[in-house]
Amino acid sequence: MEHDEVDALAARWEAAGMAPSLIAGLELSKRMSRINMLFEQALKGELAALGLTYAEFDVLAALARTAPPYRMKPSELARSLMLTSGGTSNVLQRLTTAGYVERxxxxxxxRSRWVQLTPEGLKVATSALDTAVRANTDVLAGVPEPVVRQAADALREILLIVGRRRVR
Incomplete structure (x- = not known):
């Protein structure tokens, strides 16, 4: 079996006497973080060419995934993207200034407001989503589809359990 950079860490954790169940959890966490970082790195350069940050892309993509007129309330955006209201507000301000969203x-x-994609914002969101598809495809190139499916299913199981516990 081929080894990755996390295997070297796991060997040190084992030598330090950590419990196997703790090591497995740490390996999972480190590998998820590493894979996420590779996805983000592949996308960030492409997004920069579009003049977007990753957070701005996330907001535009969330709005573009809604039904026309492509709008959400800021609180819904924050919840769906797991951002703070302050972080969401800053991103929305930048997108409003760029002409991609309007409130x-x-x-x-x-007491409530809507955030809606402008026609220009929809164009940029569509372009950014196409870029994200290409970046994800590039990152996963060479990984057999059944392996991706198995990993996605296993992570769903873990997220359902961990996510329920976090909500309480």
């Missing part, structure tokens, strides 16, 4: 009052609730 409007919610006619049904005077």
């Amino acid at each position: 409007s009052a919610d006619d049904g609730d005077g």
Whole structure:
């Protein structure tokens, strides 16, 4: 079996006397972080060429995945992207300044506002989503599809258990 950089860490953890179950959890965490970093690195350069940060892409993509008129409330965006309200507000300000989103009052609730993609924002979001597909395809090139499916299914099981515990 071929080894990765996490295997070297695991050997040190084992030598330090850590429990096998703890080592397995740390290996999982480190490998997930490493894979996520590789996905983000592949995408960040492409997004920079579009003039977007990763956070801005996330917001545009979330809005583009909604049904027309491509809008959400800021609190919904923050929740769906797991961002703080302050972080969301900063990103929305930059996207508003760029002309990619606009904010409007919610006619049904005077205290609430909508964030909506502008036509230009939809174009940029579509382009960025196409870029994300290419970046993900490039990162996973050479990984057999059944291996990807098995890993995705295993991570779903873990996330369902861990996610339920975190919510409480």
